[in-house]
Every structure is written in C-alpha cells, then in structure tokens.
Amino acid sequence: MSKAKGKKPQRSGSNVFANFDQQQIQEFKEAFTIIDQNRDGFVDATDLKDMWASLGYPDKDDKYCKEMTTASPGPINFTAFLTFMGEKLQDTDPEDVLHNAFACFDIDNTGLGETGHLHQRSDQLGDRFTKEEINQMYD
Numbered sequence: 001m002s003k004a005k006g007k008k009p010q011r012s013g014s015n016v017f018a019n020f021d022q023q024q025i026q027e028f029k030e031a032f033t034i035i036d037q038n039r040d041g042f043v044d045a046t047d048l049k050d051m052w053a054s055l056g057y058p059d060k061d062d063k064y065c066k067e068m069t070t071a072s073p074g075p076i077n078f079t080a081f082l083t084f085m086g087e088k089l090q091d092t093d094p095e096d097v098l099h100n101a102f103a104c105f106d107i108d109n110t111g112l113g114e115t116g117h118l119h120q121r122s123d124q125l126g127d128r129f130t131k132e133e134i135n136q137m138y139d
Helices: 022-035 045-054 062-069 078-089 095-103 115-124 131-138
Strands: none
Touching: 022 045, 022 078, 045 062
C-alpha cells in the first residue's frame, strides 16, 4: 500500500514562525537586517560592533560583542534570531498592557510622561530600581 502524498503534519511548537503573525515576522526581519551589517545572513560580533557604532555607541569592545553572540548555541541566522526573540518575549506583557501602564505617567495626554513622576514611582513602588537603573532609562 502506498502512502498518500501531501503535506507533512507540523509538530506543535516546532515552527518558530507559527509563534508570530506576519507583521511581527516582518518587523523582526527588518531588525535582523539592520543588525546584520555585512548582509551575509548571519549576525556575528563584527555586525554587533558595527550596529552599536551606528547607534552612537562606538565604544563597545570586541569582547562585549562576542559575549552577546554566545546567547545562541550556533550561528545566528534569521530563524535563530526569531527563536531567541520568541524566548525573550514569552513572559512579557502584551503591548496594550505596557501602553496603559505608561499612560499613567502621561497626565496631560501629550504622549510624554513627566520624568520626575516616573523617577519617583520607579524607586518607591513595586520592583524598586537603583538610581543607576533609573538613569539608564533616560539614556
């Protein structure tokens, strides 16, 4: 008896692309393309150093960038990048929840929050941030 030809069934969770909608995948692809400075289809330490420099941080050393690439067990192609982003985003709040949280600081509904108000809440409520961590939010 011959087997019927057709699509192979996908295992649940085995396809990282199934975890995102098309718009999200396109946004990640754009980010990956920006990071992949030499356009070889892989992100390496040199790409990261060049990306940091293009963002105004030319002082990132080779060791720092090399350590960033060790987050992946192998070469970082787009699929590995998408898998990594999925893992990092897995336990985050949805965008609307984050938007509503920051809207609390936008008292005048201008799209901007008062830094003093945010600063005060960041070191007095919930997971308290250090002064250094608060300053990093403004950099």
